[in-house]
Amino acid sequence: MxxxxxxxxxxxxxxxxxxxxxxxxxxxxxxxxxxxxxxxxxxxxxxxxxxxxxxxxxxxxxxxxxxGKPIAYLVGEREFWSLPLDVSPTTLIPRADTERLVELALDKVALLSKQGISGDILDLGTGTGALALALASELPCLSVTGIDLQPEAQQLATRNAQKLNLTNAQFLQGSWYEPLGADAQFSCIVSNPPYIDKQDPHLALGDVRFEPLTALVAEDKGLADLRFIADHARQYLLPNGWLLMEHGFEQGGEVRTILTEFGYQQVSTEKDYGNNDRVTLGCWTSIK
Structure with missing residues (x-):
């Protein structure tokens, strides 16, 4: 036995x-x-x-x-984009579907490069640093900045960068764009922000029961943070830069409307590996 x-x-x-x-x-x-x-x-x-x-x-x-405690929290690690990331109950557990956001961001960076545009990348609500570190690993010539409100998350993401020896990634603590200088500019802004409605019954099921509500739930039926990010991204995107945001599988239409109302062009929603609407993106073409 x-x-x-x-x-x-x-x-x-x-x-x-x-x-x-x-x-x-x-x-x-x-x-x-x-x-x-x-x-x-x-x-x-x-x-x-x-x-x-x-x-x-x-x-x-x-x-x-x-x-019911998630395996990732029990062993303290989860693989994302083939990178072994330390995790903790202070952050969301990286999920495979979020790798779709990495793929799309890499496509846009390649497109911008063909247009002669090069710029750094920003990851908002970075958590474990999964998105930022995946992009940093694929784009060693670019600098990737991750921001998280929780000091514990910022420290965890920094440790993950050190563990993976990714020196082109840095992590700041603060609320969304708050830690950035007024003249900061990025070719791509990515985010997997809180997007679940606080009344959503899925919050009582599976792994999310153990994950921090602050990383899951947003006001305005889950759209508040998505709207805030889209609004203020216009100040920090280079001309023809891209904003890419993960959201719930039923929110694609609403997020497309938000981006369109804020003046983004080429707005579209892409599906995840389960064929669900998962990432909405738009190009900011206005010259500042």
Whole structure:
């Protein structure tokens, strides 16, 4: 029972009984974390016995998972854009669908480069630094700035940059554009801001039950922060620069309306990997 194979079978069955959507994967990730070994180790040495301390730690993590606590918070890490990022309960857990925002931003940077336009990138509400660090890893010649209201998030993102040795990313603490100088200019502004309505029943389900409400919920049916970002981005975008924002799967039409009303051009909404509306973007063409 105390072998790797036995512990995995026990934990997987417990997670099945507990209603986990990925019981085998959950058990494997937790045991790899406890043993500090890759998955291949579990497959190669199924008969190896856990120490009493390892068994106790594994049981404690399993119990927390059965209570619904996200795997990423339990192991302290989540991969995003193939980058291992430290996470904590003070920030959102990076999600695969947000990688679509990275792809679109890279496309726009490449387009601007063809037009002879080069400029730095801004990530608002950076959290773990996932967006900023993904872009910094792909664009080493550009500087990427991430901003977050929470000091803990700014510190976590900074540690992630140091861990990944991405020296072209910096992180500031403050409310949206507040930490920037008046003359700051960017070719692209990206954001995955709070966009959930505080009455949304999904807040009582899954991982979001454990994530900080300040990173999830916005006023005006989830649109307040999206509107604020779009309004003030016009002051900080270079001519022909792009604003790209993630939002809820039912908010595409409303966010397109917001960008159009503020004077953005080429406004469109792009879908995520699940074929849901996820990112709305627009080009700021006015000359300041």
């Amino acid at each position: 105390n072998s790797i194979e036995g512990q995995l079978k026990h934990a997987t069955q417990a997670l099945i009984n507990g209603g986990s959507e990925s019981p085998s994967l959950d058990a494997t990730v937790l045991l790899c974390h406890v043993l500090d070994k890759p998955r291949s180790y579990l497959l190669t040495w199924p008969e190896r016995e856990l120490s009493a301390e390892q068994s106790e730690q594994f049981d404690a993590l399993l119990q927390q998972r059965l209570e």
